[in-house]
Amino acid sequence: xxxxxxxxxxxxxxxxxxxxxxxxxxxxxxxxxxxxxxxxxxxxxxxxxxxxxxxxxxxxxxxxxxxxxxxxxxxxxxxxxxxxxxxxxxxxxxxxxxxxxxxxxxxxxxxxxxxxxxxxxxxxxxxxxxxxxxxxxxxxxxxxxxxxxxxxxxxxxxxxxxxxxxxxxxxxxxxxxxxxxxxxxxxxxxxxxxxxxxxxxxxxxxxxxxxxxxxxxxxxxxxxxxxxxxxxxxxxxx
Numbered sequence: 503x504x505x506x507x508x509x510x511x512x513x514x515x516x517x518x519x520x521x522x523x524x525x526x527x528x529x530x531x532x533x534x535x536x537x538x539x540x541x542x543x544x545x546x547x548x549x550x551x552x553x554x555x556x557x558x559x560x561x562x563x564x565x566x567x568x569x570x571x572x573x574x575x576x577x578x579x580x581x582x583x584x585x586x587x588x589x590x591x592x593x594x595x596x597x598x599x600x601x602x603x604x605x606x607x608x609x610x611x612x613x614x615x616x617x618x619x620x621x622x623x624x625x626x627x628x629x630x631x632x633x634x635x636x637x638x639x640x641x642x643x644x645x646x647x648x649x650x651x652x653x654x655x656x657x658x659x660x661x662x663x664x665x666x667x668x669x670x671x672x673x674x675x676x677x678x679x680x681x682x683x684x685x686x687x688x689x690x691x692x693x694x695x696x697x698x699x700x701x702x703x704x705x706x707x708x709x710x711x712x713x714x715x716x717x718x719x720x721x722x723x724x725x726x727x728x729x730x731x732x733x734x735x736x737x738x739x740x
Contacts, residue, residue: 539608682730
């Protein structure tokens with residue numbers, strides 16, 4: 503995912519999550535709060551800045567599961583010492599290969615995971631870190647969990663370096679492995695509409711400079727035994 507210009511205002515959904523976390527009367531806890539954190543990251547149109555701004559509230563909710571000490575982010579691990587992720591010098595002051603920062607995007611305690619965004623000079627990725635072993639799974643976008651948490655969907659709509667894609671990952675021990683990937687055409691964006699027994703239902707869209715409303719159609723990822731398939735309805739003509 504490519505980096506974006508820093509914007510001074512936090513999107514309203516993340517602002518609402520932050521308010522929820524710091525107000526003692528917030529009724530959302532556990533799995534509901536985890537899903538809300540993930541949804542906020544997915545909806546944010548400026549992920550690097552919003553995750554960095556939102557991290558203090560995620561850390562506050564995580565309590566002793568995660569903490570920051572200056573440039574180091576610490577994640578408590580059941581089977582050993584905390585995982586330490588160290589921010590390197592600011593991207594404006596160092597070379598591309600040396601620049602990286604880590605921000606806690608979501609504390610997924612009920613899923614035995616932490617979601618961390620790792621940012622670089624020219625982009626970012628997400629790390630899904632197991633809270634028992636510390637093992638990291640590198641993802642091109644934030645995970646969206648299926649009904650049983652053993653399968654996740656990753657949507658990467660950034661086409662700066664590669665085609666936009668939708669990916670399915672399955673849990674394997676203390677990590678996730680990619681079992682399916684479909685590249686969308688350049689200019690096509692995807693979003694999750696529903697996930698049920700019939701498959702993973704996606705909303706697809708494409709817009710250009712001459713069509714602000716764009717074109718909209720649907721796609722579905724289904725599984726037949728060990729094989730995964732992607733089918734989409736015909737895209738409206740331009």
